[in-house]
Every structure is written in C-alpha cells, then in structure tokens.
C-alpha cells in the first residue's frame with residue numbers, strides 16, 4: 001500500500017486496539033465524510049482523552065474550551081476528542097466498533113468520575129445532547 005499521507009507502510013497499530021480494528025479505523029478516517037475524521041484523528045483523540053484523565057489524585061478535572069477551532073487546536077478541548085471517538089464509532093463495522101467501545105468504556109467511567117455535573121446545562125445549547133458536554137467546564141478566560 002502506498003499513500004501520500006503515510007508513505008509505503010501501513011499506519012501503526014493504535015494503542016489498545018487490534019491490528020484489524022486499527023486498519024478499520026484508518027479506513028474509516030480516510031473515507032472522510034465528517035469534519036471530525038481525518039487520518040490519525042482517532043489515535044490523537046485517544047491520546048488526548050487518556051492525557052486529560054491522567055493527573056493522579058481525586059481532584060475534579062474541568063474540560064476547557066479550545067482557544068482556536070482549527071482541526072489541530074480543537075483537541076485542546078478534551079470534549080472534541082470525545083466527539084471524534086463518537087464519530088468514528090458510527091463509521092466502524094460491528095466488530096471493530098465493539099472493540100473500540102470496550103477500550104472506551106473505562107475511560108468514560110473515569111471521565112464521569114473525575115468531572116462534575118453541570119447544573120446549568122439546560123441554559124446552554126452547544127452540543128448538550130452529548131453527555132460529555134453536560135459536565136462542568138473551565139470557560140476560557142476572556143480578554
């Protein structure tokens with residue numbers, strides 16, 4: 001396989017996923033069809049999600065808005081990473097989806113445990129249909 005983006009070698013396996021599922025992910029990413037998906041987006045999203053959850057201890061964590069909405073900076077907001085994972089789940093064939101879900105479930109559990117529910121969710125409109133947007137966030141400090 002030769003590709004402009006990856007060179008002659010197939011992309012490396014995504015940490016925590018089988019070779020087959022990693023390939024299914026890359027295939028879905030390359031098929032595009034979503035603003036959230038581009039080659040490497042899932043791997044990036046998983047790294048970002050783990051990184052957000054990595055501080056030891058029990059103090060709450062607060063998602064923070066990204067200062068810029070370009071595809072790179074968007075990952076500063078961990079909720080964007082979760083958006084990407086949600087999007088790739090929709091695109092994957094059944095077995096690959098099940099495997100990614102198994103990887104994601106404990107991360108989601110930790111996210112729920114380390115973040116606080118936002119009591120004012122009903123006053124907001126931005127993507128609040130997704131549970132990961134219904135947690136207390138650290139708003140970007142204004143100028």
Ligand SMILES: [Zn+2]
Pocket residue numbers: 068069070071072073074
């Ligand atoms: Zn940017």
